[in-house]
Amino acid sequence: MTKNSHYILIDYENVQVKSLALLKDAHFQVRVFLGPKNSKLATEFVLAMKALGERGDFIVLDAGGANALDFHIAYYLGKLAELDSSAAFYVISKDKGFDPLIAHLNKNGIACERAVAIDDMSCFGHLPKPAQTHTANKSVSKAPAAKKTVTKSEKKPATKMKADELVIKVVENLKKRSAGLPRSEKTLRSVIGNVCGSVYSEKEIEAVFNRLVKTGVVDNSRVRLEYTFANS
Structure with missing residues (x-):
């Protein structure tokens, strides 16, 4: 896409x-x-x-x-x-x-x-934070194993998330938008695409949008979109 x-x-x-x-x-x-x-x-x-x-x-x-x-x-x-x-x-x-x-x-x-x-x-999602370096001498030997585990889990940006996971990720992003929620379907689809990333097709982005509507998070029955996060 x-x-x-x-x-x-x-x-x-x-x-x-x-x-x-x-x-x-x-x-x-x-x-x-x-x-x-x-x-x-x-x-x-x-x-x-x-x-x-x-x-x-x-x-x-x-x-x-x-x-x-x-x-x-x-x-x-x-x-x-x-x-x-x-x-x-x-x-x-x-x-x-x-x-x-x-x-x-x-x-x-x-x-x-x-x-x-x-x-x-938001288009970068949640990037991994730098590893902490202030470890005690006794725990130094255990640090490499922990870092390797984190590195492996973080180096999977191309792995696609499940539909439910994508919806949760988008909802979390919307909740943090202090500057205003998108009030048109076009803008919301753009936000979804930015949050999910370029590995997802337009069809998959549309599926996330439809899931938000179906679950009641988004109400598109009016001129301007309305949001209810209690059901998310």
Whole structure:
């Protein structure tokens, strides 16, 4: 299944992203917003942006001001959404001031969310956390076995989950959407596709959507989707 474009808009004044390693796939488009004070960037980050080619771009403010960068991000977010309404949009920022705008976009059929880091984006699901290194001397000999077990279980991104497991994963993601739940079927299907990943076909994504409706989690009998998580 060909994935829709994913636009990542990085508020660099707010979050100094260190790595773009997760954004190497062709459907990712990266826009980094820099304020007047962001004159020094890490060489590794600049090279990573250069490696993206036409998929990466810097937007530099000529002058600063209160919330100036936020307004620029909002402008480009709206402009990109108008040009490519089928895309998914991610604002990388700790600033909760974006949330009302993001909720409004979701209600109008544009898939959008805010994340405080790239690896927190819903399209990546739950990424494994780094292994803890502060173990006592007596337990060091047991550590390798535990790490091997974790590594084997985490290196199975291509293994497809069962339908019930997918539904649970999607519901968990929806519950965490403080910026607003998707209110159109189109947006919800896009969210499901992002959460489940590219290994699933459109037919499988549709099956998850239908399961959400059948189990009562989603009510699509009205103009705007309604949600009931008590039955999930």
